[in-house]
Structures are given as C-alpha cells and as structure tokens.
Amino acid sequence: MKFNLAATALLVATKEMAPPAKIFDNLAIVGTAGTSAAVIETSEGLILLDALWPGEIFADMIEYEMRLLGYDPADIRILLVSHGHPDHSGCGRHFIEKYGAVPYMGEIDYHFNKEFCEKAGNPQVVFDFEVDHFINDGDVITLGDTSIKAFFTPGHTPGGFSFIIPVYDQGRPHNAALWGGSAPPPDRAACEQYLQSLAYWRKACIDNGVDAEFTTHPIMNNGIERMNVMRNRIDQVANPFVIGTDAYIRFTGLFEEMVTDAMKKLK
Ligand SMILES: [Zn+2]
Numbered sequence: 421m422k423f424n425l426a427a428t429a430l431l432v433a434t435k436e437m438a439p440p441a442k443i444f445d446n447l448a449i450v451g452t453a454g455t456s457a458a459v460i461e462t463s464e465g466l467i468l469l470d471a472l473w474p475g476e477i478f479a480d481m482i483e484y485e486m487r488l489l490g491y492d493p494a495d496i497r498i499l500l501v502s503h504g505h506p507d508h509s510g511c512g513r514h515f516i517e518k519y520g521a522v523p524y525m526g527e528i529d530y531h532f533n534k535e536f537c538e539k540a541g542n543p544q545v546v547f548d549f550e551v552d553h554f555i556n557d558g559d560v561i562t563l564g565d566t567s568i569k570a571f572f573t574p575g576h577t578p579g580g581f582s583f584i585i586p587v588y589d590q591g592r593p594h595n596a597a598l599w600g601g602s603a604p605p606p607d608r609a610a611c612e613q614y615l616q617s618l619a620y621w622r623k624a625c626i627d628n629g630v631d632a633e634f635t636t637h638p639i640m641n642n643g644i645e646r647m648n649v650m651r652n653r654i655d656q657v658a659n660p661f662v663i664g665t666d667a668y669i670r671f672t673g674l675f676e677e678m679v680t681d682a683m684k685k686l687k
Contacts, residue, residue, distance in 0.1 A: 435473065440485035441647035443634060443661045444587035444596065446566070449647055450485035451478075453639050455507040458598070459486055460585060464564030465497035468521060469583070469598070470636050474510030482511060496521045498563055502600035502636060503580030504529030504547075506537060513549040524561055526572065527554035528579025536577075555581060571624050575614025575679075576601025582621055584628050589659045596632040596661070597625050597668055602640060602675065604682035611683045618676055622669055632662045633671065641671065 438453040446461040451472050458469040472478040483493045499521040501509045515521040530551050537546045555561065557572035566586060573582040582600040586593060599621060604611055635641050646660040653659075663671070 437481050438644055440489055441650045442489055443650050444589050447587050448489050450482050453644050456636050456638050459491055462564035462566035466495045467498045467500055467563055468496045469500045470502055470508040471511040473507050479511040479514040494519050499523045501525035503577045504533035516549050523551045524553040524555050525551055526579040526581050529577050532578050573600055573617035573621050575610055575617045576605055589662055594632040594662055595628055595630045597630040602637050604679045608686050611679050614679050630668055631664050633668050634661055
C-alpha cells in the first residue's frame with residue numbers, strides 16, 4: 421500500500437478543531453480548519469449548514485462549539501447539506517436522530533454520495549440517513565424569519581448547491597454567499613460544468629446583492645484569521661467577512677483559476 425506522508429499530514433492537520441466564531445449576528449462557523457459547518461439563527465430555531473466528517477468526534481465538536489457560542493444543539497430544526505461529499509454530510513444522521521433536524525439537500529448528490537464513498541473505498545461513510553426534502557434550483561428554504569436561496573451549481577460534485585443567506589452585522593443587513601463546492605473535480609466534463617456553474621453563480625450573486633461571504637473550507641479564504649478578528653472584535657473594526665459585491669466576484673476567481681489549472685493537467 422502506498423503511503424503519502426504529505427497528503428496524510430495535511431488531512432490530519434486540517435481535521436483539527438478550529439476555534440468557533442460568530443461571524444455575523446445570526447451566523448456562526450464551527451468545525452475544523454479544513455472543513456467547517458455553519459449555524460444560522462432564525463426566529464424559529466437553528467439551521468445547521470453541513471455536518472462535517474463522519475464520526476462521533478466531529479458530532480461532539482459541532483455540539484461543543486455550538487455550546488461555547490451559547491447555542492443549544494436541541495434547537496437545530498433543519499440540516500441543510502451543500503453537497504454529497506462525506507466531509508459535509510458525515511454527522512447528518514446524528515443531528516437528525518438526536519434532535520429531529522429535518523434534512524434538505526439535492527437528490528443527485530444524495531445518490532452520488534454512495535457512489536463516491538464506495539469508489540473511494542469508504543463504504544462506511546455512505547449516507548446513512550433519508551432525506552425529507554430534495555432541493556431544486558431557485559428553491560427558498562425558510563425557517564421562521566430567515567429565507568435561504570438555493571442555486572444548483574454542479575461541477576465539484578454532480579448535484580451540489582450554493583446558497584445566499586440573509587445575515588446581519590451589528591444590526592445591518594447583508595447577503596452572504598456560500599459557494600457549495602470548492603476543489604476541482606477529477607474529469608474534464610465536470611470541470612467544464614464547474615465553470616458554467618461558477619458563471620451562473622456570479623450572476624446570481626450580483627442579482628441578489630451579495631456583499632458578504634464565507635466558505636465551508638476556512639483555510640481557503642483566510643477564514644481562520646478572519647474568525648479570529650471576529651472573536652476579538654471591537655465595535656469600530658469592520659467585519660472582514662463583509663467585502664462588497666465586486667470583491668466577492670473577484671474572490672470567485674480563485675475557484676476559476678483552480679479549475680482552469682486542473683484542466684491543463686487533465687489529458
Ligand atoms: Zn466537496
């Protein structure tokens with residue numbers, strides 16, 4: 421068996437718990453530096469966006485970090501899964517069974533998850549929960565006073581979604597973008613689909629007045645450093661996750677560059 425030390429070290433390092441942070445009045449980031457989840461507050465309870473890797477340690481991490489921020493995991497009403505990779509859906513069953521969270525995600529990725537995990541030799545992380553609500557492009561997921569817009573953005577996976585979430589910073593409203601899948605996919609057709617989705621997403625962000633952002637991979641966007649700013653913020657300091665529309669569109673150039681570069685290496 422081949423052993424790739426560098427890859428293994430990266431995997432271990434990025435699975436370390438990162439200190440959680442409330443980055444908006446109504447949204448917090450919990451999880452690891454490599455992959456995070458978001459907790460969204462509404463007037464009718466919490467939405468958990470993504471559910472980290474499979475394993476008790478990650479479920480415990482989400483709950484522990486939520487409590488550090490003053491949230492009760494029992495208030496989770498909806499589990500919203502961005503895409504069918506196991507680092508975003510792993511603890512889904514835990515939150516569904518323990519707290520009655522209602523799962524929402526795309527149907528294509530629900531099935532893709534099984535195929536992906538089996539191919540990767542990880543049948544133990546195959547989806548182990550049913551999904552009540554399959555989401556479609558343009559759907560609005562509402563809980564209490566909060567409505568999240570879902571956009572079908574396949575490429576990273578065949579059925580991933582991205583979201584625009586209404587957030588507040590010191591009471592001021594903003595629209596936060598979450599691009600649902602980051603790294604380039606393994607084949608050319610999927611890379612082309614990724615770029616098409618990115619173009620669609622950029623237009624959606626402009627049309628919907630996106631002016632803030634976060635990712636579920638905080639190591640990709642200086643997220644950890646910016647979370648640190650928010651944890652230690654004094655009122656006069658601007659929220660570093662509120663960057664304006666133009667800056668967000670420029671930031672998505674990172675994804676375009678990654679995929680374009682990956683395509684050059686594909687035969
Ligand atoms: Zn992924």
